[in-house]
Amino acid sequence: xxxxxxxxxxxxxxxxxxxxxxxxxxxxxxxxxxxxxxxxxxxxxxxxxxxxxxxxxxxxxxxxxxxxxxxxxxxxxxxxxxxxxxxxxxxxxxxxxxxxxxxxxxxxxxxxxxxxxxxxxxxxxxxxxxxxxxxxxxxxxxx
Amino acid sequence: xxxxxxxxxxxxxxxxxxxxxxxxxxxxxxxxxxxxxxxxxxxxxxxxxxxxxxxxxxxxxxxxxxxxxxxxxxxxxxxxxxxxxxxxxxxxxxxxxxxxxxxxxxxxxxxxxxxxxxxxxxxxxxxxxxxxxxxxxxxxxxxx
Numbered sequence: 001x002x003x004x005x006x007x008x009x010x011x012x013x014x015x016x017x018x019x020x021x022x023x024x025x026x027x028x029x030x031x032x033x034x035x036x037x038x039x040x041x042x043x044x045x046x047x048x049x050x051x052x053x054x055x056x057x058x059x060x061x062x063x064x065x066x067x068x069x070x071x072x073x074x075x076x077x078x079x080x081x082x083x084x085x086x087x088x089x090x091x092x093x094x095x096x097x098x099x100x101x102x103x104x105x106x107x108x109x110x111x112x113x114x115x116x117x118x119x120x121x122x123x124x125x126x127x128x129x130x131x132x133x134x135x136x137x138x139x140x141x142x143x
Numbered sequence: 144x145x146x147x148x149x150x151x152x153x154x155x156x157x158x159x160x161x162x163x164x165x166x167x168x169x170x171x172x173x174x175x176x177x178x179x180x181x182x183x184x185x186x187x188x189x190x191x192x193x194x195x196x197x198x199x200x201x202x203x204x205x206x207x208x209x210x211x212x213x214x215x216x217x218x219x220x221x222x223x224x225x226x227x228x229x230x231x232x233x234x235x236x237x238x239x240x241x242x243x244x245x246x247x248x249x250x251x252x253x254x255x256x257x258x259x260x261x262x263x264x265x266x267x268x269x270x271x272x273x274x275x276x277x278x279x280x281x282x283x284x285x286x287x
Contacts, residue, residue, distance in 0.1 A: 006158075
């Protein structure tokens with residue numbers, strides 16, 4: 001067994017690009033595959049994150065609306081944000097959150113904004129509401 | 144600080160110091176990484192998102208990783224083809240809409256699922272029909 005004692009790993013050709021052998025024979029890219037931010041957000045009481053990574057602060061924008069302000073910004077506004085929610089008092093409903101333009105700024109590189117909605121099955125109405133548990137993941141290019 | 148510059152380094156353990164192992168590389172190339180709480184390890188390869196994308200309301204890519212192409216299958220239905228295949232069809236896909244507050248995303252439709260192809264649907268709550276809109280998607284699982 002050999003041991004390497006180090007602080008940092010970076011690419012030789014491109015410092016910010018390291019290839020990793022996948023589960024099989026294909027390679028994947030370490031930096032592109034890393035989730036750049038995540039959070040479990042509670043909009044109901046203190047409107048704060050229960051836990052998070054790369055989030056410096058949270059802004060209560062409106063009913064069901066949250067802005068997560070990144071510690072390290074993304075390179076542009078083209079990053080992905082996916083969400084999943086739990087809501088204990090509404091059964092038989094579509095529950096979802098949508099990434100949207102931050103107030104007056106468009107899609108921002110320094111934050112991600114989302115609104116949580118529910119729509120009861122069999123109806124065509126949906127409503128914004130505060131949700132107690134919204135999971136969020138962000139992937140894309142860091143600045 | 145010392146720096147090693149090379150193309151191939153054969154090593155099993157990556158350590159901060161003699162007492163602190165950060166990563167362990169197995170004989171199959173799998174990497175175990177020390178957890179944040181120090182008590183466990185997690186698998187680097189399994190923890191990586193294998194593909195992601197953002198698309199706009201015209202159903203065109205705006206940014207992506209490991210995505211070969213997207214196809215506007217029909218209204219509100221986006222076929223997504225990866226560049227590198229998954230090992231099987233049990234990979235996980237998640238998605239969310241962007242901008243349109245009526246959109247709930249349906250991912251991994253069984254009728255189109257292969258190791259390189261899946262489909263995302265943008266279901267509009269207000270009229271219960273699939274409608275073109277901006278979408279974010281993540282895909283995790285085993286690469287081939």
